[in-house]
Amino acid sequence: MRRFLPLLLSISLACLGTLFLLAVAVSDAHAQTSTLPAQQVGGSVALTFDDGPSTFTPQILNVLQQSGVRATFFEVGQQVQARPGLTQEAYQAGDVIGNHSWSHPNLTLLTPSQVQGQLSRTSAAIQQATGVSPTLFRPPYGATNTTISATAEQLGLRPVLWNVDSLDWERPGVNAIVRNVLSTANNGSIVLMHDGGGDRSETVQALPQIIAELQQRGFVFVTP
Ligand SMILES: [Zn+2]
Numbered sequence: 711m712r713r714f715l716p717l718l719l720s721i722s723l724a725c726l727g728t729l730f731l732l733a734v735a736v737s738d739a740h741a742q743t744s745t746l747p748a749q750q751v752g753g754s755v756a757l758t759f760d761d762g763p764s765t766f767t768p769q770i771l772n773v774l775q776q777s778g779v780r781a782t783f784f785e786v787g788q789q790v791q792a793r794p795g796l797t798q799e800a801y802q803a804g805d806v807i808g809n810h811s812w813s814h815p816n817l818t819l820l821t822p823s824q825v826q827g828q829l830s831r832t833s834a835a836i837q838q839a840t841g842v843s844p845t846l847f848r849p850p851y852g853a854t855n856t857t858i859s860a861t862a863e864q865l866g867l868r869p870v871l872w873n874v875d876s877l878d879w880e881r882p883g884v885n886a887i888v889r890n891v892l893s894t895a896n897n898g899s900i901v902l903m904h905d906g907g908g909d910r911s912e913t914v915q916a917l918p919q920i921i922a923e924l925q926q927r928g929f930v931f932v933t934p
Contacts, residue, residue, distance in 0.1 A: 752897070752927075752928035752929065752930075753896065753897025753898065753928070753929055753930075754897060754898065754929060754930050754931070754932040755895055755897075755898075755899045755900075755901060755924055755929045755930075755931060755932070756781075756782060756899070756900045756901065756931070756932050756933060756934040757774075757779070757781040757782070757901050757903065757920075757921075757931060758781065758782045758783075758784060758808075758848070758870075758872060758900060758901060758902055758903065758934065759781060759782070759783045759784070759903050759904060759905040759906075759913075760783075760784045760810055760848065760902065760903070760904050760905070760906070760907070761784075761785075761786055761789070761810065761814065761904050761905065761906035761907035762783060762785055762786070762789055762796070762904075762905035762906030762907075763783070763785060763789050763790065763793045763796035763797055763800070763905065763906060764789065764793075764796075764905060764906035764907070764910065766905050766906065766909075766910035766911065766913070766914060767783075767793075767796045767799075767800065767905045767906070768796065768799070769914040770905045770910075770913070770914060770917065771799060771800055771803055771805070773914065773917045773918055773921070774803070774805065774917075774921075775803060776918075777918070777921045777922075777925070779921055779931045780803075780804045780805050780806070780931060780933070781805050781806075781931070782805065782806040782807075782808055782846065782870075782933050782934060783797075783800050783805055783806070783807050783808065783905065784808040784809070784810035784846070784847075784848040784870075785797060785807055785808070785809070785810055785832070785836065785906075786810050786811065786812070786813065786814050786832070786906065787809075787810075787811065787812035787813070787828075787831050787832030787835045787836075788812055788813055789906055790832070790835040790836055790839055791835050794835070794838065794839035795839075797835075797836060797839040797840060798839050798840055801839070801840040801842070806846065806933045807836050807839075807840055807842075807844055808844050808845075808846035808847060808848055808870065809829055809832045809833050809836065809844045809846065809847040809848075809862075809867055810832070810847075810848050810850060811828040811829065811832060811849070811850050812827070812828045812829075812831045812832045812835075813828070814850045814907075815828065815850060816850060816851055816853045817849050817850065817853060817854065817858050818853045818854065818855050818858065822857055822861060825857070825858055825861050826861050826865075829847065829861060829862060829865050829867060830865055832844075833865060833866075833867070843866065844867065845866055845867060845868060846867065846868055846870050846933075846934065847862045847865075847867035847868065847869050847870065848869070848870050848871065848872075849869065849871075852871050852872070854869060854871075870900065870934045871900070872900045872901065872902035873898075873899055873900050874890075874891060874894045874895055874899045874900065874901040874902065875890065875902050876890050876891050876901060876902060876903045876913070876916070877890050878890075878903050878904055878910070878912060878913045878916070879904050879907060879908065881908075881909065881912055882912075883912065884912050884915045884916045884919075885916075887903075887912055887913065887916035887920075888916045888919045888920055888923075891903075891916075891920050892920065892923050892924070895924060895929070897929075900934045901920075903917075
């Protein structure tokens with residue numbers, strides 16, 4: 711039941727919002743001839759892509775560029791080292807590059823000095839590729855603790871998790887990925903997707919629909 715409460719709350723709020731808009735539309739009928747549809751709620755959403763860069767990154771960049779949308783890429787250091795040109799390309803397109811550790815371990819199982827190495831090595835690789843050291847950090851699997859957060863802060867990295875999971879890594883099909891995002895996206899959402907770590911062709915196909923619908927709802931795209 712607990713997992714349905716936020717949904718029920720969202721539905722209730724959406725209904726209240728609709729009633730409010732209807733009330734405004736009725737009371738204001740003479741003042742203005744056009745009223746925004748109820749679903750055009752506006753607000754901001756951050757699209758984030760983890761585990762790259764990979765061979766799928768150029769396709770993601772292409773979709774983003776065609777939609778005029780910028781996103782955040784939490785990159786794995788050893789992937790950056792293997793494909794620094796893709797990191798540079800994303801950065802030059804206006805996207806933000808964040809640190810996602812060197813080899814994607816569960817950082818909570820490492821010693822403090824190992825964590826330090828995972829983060830500092832990755833920041834150095836990103837700096838080498840883009841000329842700029844990252845300021846955002848996402849721990850692999852979202853697994854973190856106070857020691858990891860403190861280490862990140864010492865390196866000038868702000869931890870960023872997510873609150874909307876596309877579950878694209880499960881490869882559930884394009885429609886499911888679209889639905890997973892659009893059913894929960896709201897003002898302030900940070901959406902987790904992946905441009906690396908496996909076959910991301912479903913993510914590539916889902917992305918144009920996700921962006922188009924969020925734009926239709928009036929959201930703007932931001933960096934977390
Ligand atoms: Zn990851």
